[in-house]
Amino acid sequence: MRQCKIIKPLLKMTPPDPTSFRPKDIMGLLEFAKYFAAKDELGGLGEKEIYDTIRFWTMSVRDYLEEYFESDVVKAHLAGSAIIGTALGPYSPGSAYVLLHHYMGEVDGTVGAWGYSRGGMGSITKAMAASLKANGGDIIAGSPVTKILIKNNRSHGVVLENGDEIFADKLVSNLDVKRTFLKVVEKKELPDDFYNAVKNFKIRGSSGKLNIALDDLPIWKSIPEGDPAGTGDLHITQSIEEMEGAYDDWKDGRWSKFPYVDMCIPSINDPTMAPQGKHYMSVFVQYVPYNLTDGGWTEEKRLEFGNM
Ligand SMILES: Cc1cc2nc3c(=O)[nH]c(=O)nc-3n(C[C@H](O)[C@H](O)[C@H](O)COP(=O)(O)OP(=O)(O)OC[C@H]3O[C@@H](n4cnc5c(N)ncnc54)[C@H](O)[C@@H]3O)c2cc1C
Incomplete structure (x- = not known):
C-alpha cells in the first residue's frame, strides 16, 4: 500500500x-x-x-x-x-x-476497493451526457467520425460517415490511439516516426466477457446460501501453473482451455440491473485472443466460447 x-x-x-x-x-x-x-x-x-x-x-x-x-x-x-x-x-x-x-x-x-456504478457502467456516460447538456452542450451521435480535418498541422474539425462536417477550435479524440492516428487522421499529416510508433503500439485483446441472464441466484457448493461471500467478486482458478497454461493457449491463438474466471452478480447489490426477481452475472474470462489462429471469430465460435 x-x-x-x-x-x-x-x-x-x-x-x-x-x-x-x-x-x-x-x-x-x-x-x-x-x-x-x-x-x-x-x-x-x-x-x-x-x-x-x-x-x-x-x-x-x-x-x-x-x-x-x-x-x-x-x-x-x-x-x-x-x-x-x-x-x-x-x-x-x-x-x-x-x-x-x-x-x-x-x-x-x-x-484497493472496487465499486459498482448503480444502473451499470452506462450510467457513468449517461451522467456525463446529462451534465454536458445541463451546461449548454450538444451531443451528436449515430454517425461515426471518418476523418479528422487538419490544416497547417492543426486539427480544425471532423467529417462524419453521413457526410456532415463539424468545425471546432479544439478537438479531443476519445478513440484509442490506433483508431485516432491510423484510421481517422491521414498518414500524410503525421511525422513518420510518430506514425510508426503508433503502428507498433501493442493493443492485443486478452479477455473475453460473458453477460448471463439468470432466472435465480446460483447455488454454490462451497458458499452457504445467503453468505456475503456470494455477493462479492468470485474467482475461479486452481493454481498459478494452471494460469500460465491458460496464457500459453492465448499465445497459440486459442481461448484458454482452463481459463482464469473473475465474475460477480451485480444485481445482488443493485436490483436495477435485472428485471424484478431475476439476476445478471458478469463473467470476465482470461485469456481470449482477439484474433483466433484457426480462421478468426465466427458466430459459431462465439457461441462455442459462451457455452464452454
Ligand atoms: C471485459 C472488460 C472488463 C473491464 N472491466 C473494468 C472494470 O471492472 N473497471 C474498470 O475501471 N475498467 C474496466 N475495463 C476497462 C474500461 O472498460 C475501459 O478502460 C474504458 O471503457 C475505456 O473508456 P474510453 O472512453 O477510453 O474508451 P471506450 O469505452 O472504448 O469508448 C470509445 C468509444 O468510441 C466509439 N467509437 C469508435 N470509433 C468511432 C468513430 N470513428 N467515431 C465515433 N465514435 C467511435 C466506440 O464505439 C466507443 O463507444 C474493462 C474492459 C474490458 C474490455
Whole structure:
C-alpha cells in the first residue's frame, strides 16, 4: 500500500523529459527525486526501498507471491489481479506491478476497493451526457467520425460517415490511439516516426466477457446460501501453473482451455440491473485472443466460447 501511495500521484503526471534543460522538466525531475531518491526522513523511499521497488516493478507475480504465501489457491487468487486484462502470464516479468496497479483504486477513501456504478457502467456516460447538456452542450451521435480535418498541422474539425462536417477550435479524440492516428487522421499529416510508433503500439485483446441472464441466484457448493461471500467478486482458478497454461493457449491463438474466471452478480447489490426477481452475472474470462489462429471469430465460435 505504501508503494500505491507513492506511485498513484505519478500516474497523472506528464513525465519530465530528462534530455531537456527547460525549468519545467528540471523541476519535474527534482519532484521524481523527492519521491524516489530522497532519504526516508525526507519523504522519499530511501535506499533499501528503492532497491525493493525496482525489483518489485520488474519481477513476475509468481516470484513475488512465492516470497509471501504457501497455499496454491491463495497465490492463484491473488495472481488473478496481476494478469487480468493484460497480455502477460503470471510468470511474465512486470506482472507483479499489475497486481499493485489493480489495488491502486479507491472507493470513498478505501484504497484497493472496487465499486459498482448503480444502473451499470452506462450510467457513468449517461451522467456525463446529462451534465454536458445541463451546461449548454450538444451531443451528436449515430454517425461515426471518418476523418479528422487538419490544416497547417492543426486539427480544425471532423467529417462524419453521413457526410456532415463539424468545425471546432479544439478537438479531443476519445478513440484509442490506433483508431485516432491510423484510421481517422491521414498518414500524410503525421511525422513518420510518430506514425510508426503508433503502428507498433501493442493493443492485443486478452479477455473475453460473458453477460448471463439468470432466472435465480446460483447455488454454490462451497458458499452457504445467503453468505456475503456470494455477493462479492468470485474467482475461479486452481493454481498459478494452471494460469500460465491458460496464457500459453492465448499465445497459440486459442481461448484458454482452463481459463482464469473473475465474475460477480451485480444485481445482488443493485436490483436495477435485472428485471424484478431475476439476476445478471458478469463473467470476465482470461485469456481470449482477439484474433483466433484457426480462421478468426465466427458466430459459431462465439457461441462455442459462451457455452464452454
Ligand atoms: C471485459 C472488460 C472488463 C473491464 N472491466 C473494468 C472494470 O471492472 N473497471 C474498470 O475501471 N475498467 C474496466 N475495463 C476497462 C474500461 O472498460 C475501459 O478502460 C474504458 O471503457 C475505456 O473508456 P474510453 O472512453 O477510453 O474508451 P471506450 O469505452 O472504448 O469508448 C470509445 C468509444 O468510441 C466509439 N467509437 C469508435 N470509433 C468511432 C468513430 N470513428 N467515431 C465515433 N465514435 C467511435 C466506440 O464505439 C466507443 O463507444 C474493462 C474492459 C474490458 C474490455
